[in-house]
Amino acid sequence: MSLAITSAAVVIAAGVYWYLNRHKRVKHILSELRYALDMQGAGAGGLIDDWVNVWRNKIVLPDANKRIAVITGGARGIGTEVVRGLLKAKMTVVMGIRRPELAKKLAETMENGHKLHAFQLDLQSMKSVKEFADSVLKEFPEIHLLVNNAGIMFGDYRLTEDGFESQLAVNYLGHFYLTHLLLPALKKAGNKVQPSRIVNVTSCGHFPGYIYFDDINMKEHYDTTAAYAQSKLAQIMSARYVDKILEQDGVNVKCYSVHPGIVDTDLFEHSNFKKFPWLKKMFFKTPEKGAVSILYACFDKEIEDRGGLYISNCKEGFSNRFSKNAEHQKKLFELSCDLLNFNADKFGVVCQ
Ligand SMILES: NC(=O)c1ccc[n+]([C@@H]2O[C@H](COP(=O)([O-])OP(=O)(O)OC[C@H]3O[C@@H](n4cnc5c(N)ncnc54)[C@H](OP(=O)(O)O)[C@@H]3O)[C@@H](O)[C@H]2O)c1
Secondary structure, X not given: OHHHHHHHHHHXXXXXXXXXXXXXXXXXXXXXXXXXXXXXXXXXXXXHHHHHHHHHOOXXXXXXXXXXXXXXXXXXXXXXXXXXXXXXXXXXXXXXXXXXXXXXXXXXXXXXXXXXXXXXXXXXXXXXXXXXHHHHHHHOOOOOEEEEOOOOOOOOOOEOOOOXXXXXXHHHXXXXXXXXXXXXXXXXXXXXOOOEEEEEEOOHHHOOXXXXXXXXXXXXXXXXXXXXXXXXXHHHHHHHHHHHHHHHOOOOEEEXXXXXXXXXXXXXXXXXXXXXXXXXXXXXXXXXXXXXXXXXXXXXHHHOOOOOOEEXXXXXXXXXXXXXXXXXXXXXXXXXXXXXXXXXXXXXXXXX
């Protein structure tokens, strides 16, 4: 009896869902359903991983005086806590933020706040990324750490001024371009004893992800969940591939990607959690705890020879199979250079 009721409920729900989406092609409806379910699964898996491994979230900050860190975002959310940690470690920190005028107030709340600098950066615009990189390089010709932290999640379909889907542009392409532009300074600062580091802040939300090589801006069909997953997957693949090519070239720069945990921040403004903020307060990490895995990727000595590592809760995390495929990584790297109009063999060599 209960099986019959459940089956009827599933059929009715499927019928209502189909009716509401009847203007869409069946393959798109199925794909959206698959992403919705898989993203819930990835989120639940992430929460369980956080609860089980909360005890691992510890980092002893080193003395990194005279070393330079660049971070995207940082005026709020997890980024603020990463900045706090970097300053505590006595690093000079350069934030790339949309409203640099906020930095002064922020600096007043932090230990070693006088070491905080900020330049304007809007990752939706590749022109802004270039201007930011130029400003940083002018003052800091050597950089020891780049944290690609800023990010957005979900929202309506939007193309940036460069014609890129907005989550792809902000989460991945803008950071890929910034990495390319700052690499000469990262190479200069790194040495065998202490290589420079690039840390991509990604997400367990990459797990359902796939790279739409033939339609990376999702013009044929937009699913905001798929777009977020694609952008976060690209960050992991890029960390792995860039680390590999730098290693082959004997360059002293290591790349990592990190999932910070499921963290109570404004990132969820386009999700159902906006309506239930108490749920976030009850079950999610605080931004301070979320920053720990990122600081671990920035400083931990034991991962020095494990470039390309995907980290979650200060240990190797579970990443999807697509992200590990070397051919997919290479294809994404070449496509990204193509989209940004520079030759793949000039990556990180010449500033363009
Ligand atoms: N929160 C989580 O549960 C969670 C889980 C997995 C991964 N992550 C990742 O962690 C990172 C930080 O997220 P968060 O939770 O701290 O989110 P958040 O509180 O919403 O902060 C996002 C940051 O990104 C910046 N940003 C957004 N769009 C930008 C743009 N176009 N140009 C420059 N900066 C921009 C924001 O700056 P403005 O103040 O100017 O908007 C802000 O500093 C993201 O990459 C996110 O995907 C978070």
